[in-house]
Amino acid sequence: MNAAQKSLLQASRWRAWEPALWAAAFIAPMVLPSHAAIINEIAIVALFAMSLDLVLGFTGIVSLGHAAFFGFGAYSAALFAKHVMPDPLVGLAVAIAGCTLLGAVASLTIQRGSDLTRLMVTLGFALILLELANKLDWLTGGADGLQGVILGPVLGMFAFDLGGKTAAYYSLAVLLVFFVLARRLVHSPFGATLEAIRDNRLRAMAIGIPVSSRIAVVYTIAAALAGAAGALLAQTTGFASLDVFEFHRSADVMLILVVGGTGWLYGGIAGAIVFKLMQDALSAITPQYWTFWIGLFLVVLVLVGRERLLKPWTWFAKKGGAA
Amino acid sequence: EEAFKIGLILPMTGQQATTGRQIEAAAKLYMAQNGDTVAGRKVQLIIKDDTSLPDVTRRLAQELVVNDKVNVLAGFGITPSAMATAPIATQSKTPQVVMAAATSAITEASPYIVRTSFTLPQVSVALADWAPKNGIKTVVTLVSDYGPGIDAEKFFKDRLTFNGGKVTESLRVPLRNPDFAPFLQKVRDAKPDALFVFVPSGAGSAVMKQFLERGMDKAGIKLIATGDVTDDDQLNDMGDGALGVVTSHHYSAAHPSAMNKKFVEAFGKANKGLRPNFMAVGGYDGMRVIYEALKKTGGKGGGDALLAAMKGQIFESPRGPVFIDAQTRDIVQNVYLRKVEKKDGQLYNVEFDVIKDVKDPGKNK
Amino acid sequence: MLTILFDGIAYGMLLFVLAVGLAVTMGLMNFINLAHGAFAMAGGYVTVLLMQHAGVPFLVCLPIAFVIPALIGAVLERTLYRPLYNKPHLDQVLFSIGLTFMAVAAVDFFVGSTQQIIQLPEWLKGRTEIGSGDWILGMGHYRLFIIAVCAALTVALQFVLAKTRFGSRLRASVDDQRVAAGLGINVNIVFLSTFAVGSGLAGLGGALGAEVLGLDPSFPLKFMIYFLIVVAVGGTSSITGPLLAALLLGVADVAGKYYIPKMGAFIVYTLMIVILIWRPQGLFVRSGGKT
Amino acid sequence: MSDVVLSCKGLVKRFGGITATNNVTLELKRGARHALIGPNGAGKTTLINLLTGVLEPTEGSITLEGRDITKLAPHLRVRSGMVRTFQINQLFASMTPLETLALVVSQHRGLGASIWKRLGADAAVTQRCTELLEQFRLAEVMNQRTEHLAYGKRRLLEIAIALACEPRVLLLDEPVAGVPAGEREELLQTVAALPADVSVLLIEHDMDLVFSFANRMTVLVNGTVLTEGDPDQIANDPEVKAVYLGHGEDAHA
């Protein structure tokens, strides 16, 4: 093996902290059973953010309408459980399949234009789905939400419990599976072509990369992942309502991803943990004004810089050097 | 002994924030007035913000039940939030007191749900009873395009038709709708005797203003609405244009009873002069229902016992006499017809007629 | 018929006043300032508070609603925004959203979360009707007023940007700050004044729009989508683009809701998507504009 | 197989009122070392953009290896063996030279769509990368992010990318711009050392280089072909002297 190969493969090797992190994640619901519900929520949001990272972080395609797929996944899974069969895994697969189709169709709309154009087209797409779900109230329950979704036990063995432990493990497991797949994807030549498209589309074309179809493929994959996240939400809460399509879902997931950092897959996970825990803690302290502190956090995060905020010891070192 | 815990889940931020604030203030007022010890047991209120996201509501409820071991879940600003929580109430056998959400079907989602707010069919039919008797034969309805709006539209129309009136056109406006101009213009062109409106409180003043701006009152069209439109919370800022608007609702801050006077006064004193609205009274009465149930169970407060003690409560509320129907667990109450009038330089919904003991008509279908 | 057209134009103009400041900061300065709505809200609250508590007449409030947000904008530009011009757009989004959250919570804390209602002076309340039958044209006075203010603003802005050197100096500074400064353009002043004007315009828009759209602390988040639609459809290279886009969307929305009310919310979004897929750089960009 | 690899007929490109390319007909022979010269704004870069599909011609047709490619998507032209460099560097800023080349080689060898393999897993690919890195003296910086490289190195990478695609036809747009005088020759050596059947079209304003490299030249003026010939003919053409070479270039005659 030559030096070039070694350093290329180095990039995709599992770091020591990664298995440790995942092990910690899977121990968490056991050690902190009282937080199982929020662990479940974090896992779902992390999956959702990871899906956005594939398009935004790796391919440079911005989207303010990722909730379209999240919501579609949620309703597909909920309707499937209600009308066809209650098995969660089958429902998950159906939701993913549905979102893959939807993503393939939607990928036609994001091929051209500037960032702003894409933001608005994706946003519009999600809002139209929202309106549709509202109008089709005989199917979706409209604004009241879709009730009566009862899920069977996972793998026929683990029933969803009130404490949310099964839900947490279910979501974590799905997250892990998709994480491994996504990790493989971004370190493949395919993943490298995505980064090439993000960095310089003109040149990407000039070395023979079929830019449009690559974008379409990754957008479709991301849609499937977002759909999986939505399906998990519907399955673990036994409920789906219109807000899964709302603008703020898309906006929040983007915030979460950017907080955690784009383009390294863990960004969504880190962002989900930080954001959700902070929101939970702050809103417990001041249910009325917690948004202020979240806002302050975002402002400080940007002004100080993600790197420096996470490494406080660099605050003073820098000044010393300049003097 | 451990405290008796009430988990109060409300929208405290975002567009529904006023709902949460009113209910929180009312609940705290009730506790201040009645002490925080009931039948020897300390009562503790845990307030959570669900930002009007049903999955968050559900998660918070789950955590409250599992971790904090609350005895009662309460609050619930919007219908999906109440609905999403219903399975938790059922599964954990925890009474769920709905203090705000107003879609008819909520109480059917779990046998543990008790409602102290109102339902839209309840207040809409009252208006449909009143209108034909007062020279209103043709009506155009204008409602927000979501569950409660559609409830209001349907029950108003059915009852009006039954009473010999006619709904000539039914308009639904999107929930996110900054400008009512095209809808109102359509109404104006249709020239009905009256326009029936339901929009969530907040949008109400916009409708009213644009109604006037369009000169619709001068064109002989009357504005009738559910009480959300002339929400007490905002009525005073709406200006004289609101004068004379007829609405039907279960509560007005101007309800002429001693109890209400005391309630309004105490509420204002505790909240920088804020006027309680129908949300506040839902929260206030909800607390009463919980307190009384706790008393009845002698401070023990098992879920089923509490629920049994909540069912069938009859009491005097600031809104008038109310009754928790043991069968439906929904509230039975008087619905008042009110007209906006000026009293001591302030605008109030002044009651001029009442339809007694209205059950939720949604339950008879 | 004509009334619907008139209402549509007035609604479009209102959207334009609200979005034009964003077109300036985002289109010309290339800064994604999602806190735009917060400046608009500031203008709205300045007006409401002055009218309610100090009895200041509406017309006097309008310039103040421009000046105060402009000052706030200027101060924030100097202190917080400036270091972010060279940061990635996503960081700008994060920052400005954070600022919006803070503004929302702060207003909630100081003023409360209830809807604020503006009482217009009598002369703006009425309505004039011309013609009759199918061709009747009913014009609300306040809507007429909005159209007038908006037209004046457009002319003034267009003049400044197209006919004076300020416009090209601004765009030069955005394109390449370092070289622009090296060639004698006082980049700091150009940015500061542009940002202040953008914020001021937002404030004015908020003051004018509060009457129609309502005003509560969630204003900046609630209407962000509308501002963005106008700027995206109009393109970011001029002032006339967003104006025409706002008019088109306003008329389409009003007419659509009048003639096919069932389609209500779909119209604007569908129109936007179709336009953006057809002309990704916006409907009214200069031929071959920026890429 | 025909002798002409790439040709265009009656190519026209208008930008609004400007005709940047005006009825250009050009043939590139197999194995040619062909230079395209002409005054600034003559339409040289535009012509390359048309040939590679970055721009769509207003009129005219383009043929590659006997096949009409006028409407073919840019990336498919690359697959057919036509590769270019850019006058202004077009690189992948966040990638290292090694990653860049690994990507290009993988893509070229048909692995670009493989989702499951890891980049670098293929030994043949990394072998080729190593060769290229050595050849362009990029080995010592192969793990630095491209955006942090010195200009000269970036310029080398620009050309290395093109060669990594193993072109049959190579279009070079001012490849040595910004490269110091001493290193220019060396850079063109690598190009000159390509297999004899690879055809090269070179745009360059440095006449020393052009005349030492080319065996065929086309002069473009105001979007049209002024003349074509071998280097001697061109160097002595009075018209070319008047519009392009000026007086200082007599030495090449």
Place this chain on the structure above:
Amino acid sequence: MPELLRIESLSAGYGEAVVLHDVSLALGEGQTLALLGRNGTGKTTLMNTIAGATRQHAGTITLGGVALHKLAPHQRAAAGIGWVPQERNIFRSLTVHENLTAVARAGKWTPDGVYAMFPRLAERKTNLGTQLSGGEQQMLAVGRALVVNPKLLLLDEPLEGLAPIIVEELLAAIRRITREEGLSAIIVEQHPQAVLAISDEAVVLDRGTVVHASSAQALSAQPEVLERLLGVSR
């Protein structure tokens, strides 16, 4: 001949990195200085420092008695600096004409003067900055520096990418402008002979310091020095 520019003990760089060390030089009115050196030796950095676009650590720059190093970048243009950056940096969302008018200052040089010098630009007046060929951008960059009506022109590789005939014309024009209008200029170039021919002074940089300073004539007469310092013999 009065002195225009004097640089003393200048050190400057980017961020914390110091690229120039203790550079001193002087230039008279109407004089042209050829600034030579291998790649990456700091020629551009010196030009940028005079224009105010780098971080100056120490030393002084005076232009006609004004302490330039104390001025903000935009004030330096007013004090008489006209800058042609190495990467051209045409303002891409401005048309050719706007590129000129946006920075123009009152004086002898007007956009029309520039059009007369580069007729090509006149034909492309309404093109946006990005819609120019490489060479046209170079012409525009030079024209843009002229309409500032400076006392000192900073030309950073102005000949790169220009057709030979334009190179000739431009060199002649620079010579004419400096001789007839009393403008001074500093020119950075990869091809030393071309610039030395029209320059009065020559300075060679290596690793951020001045390693040679003489008259241009003297330097071009010493091919062995050129070979040693620049690695070219031509």
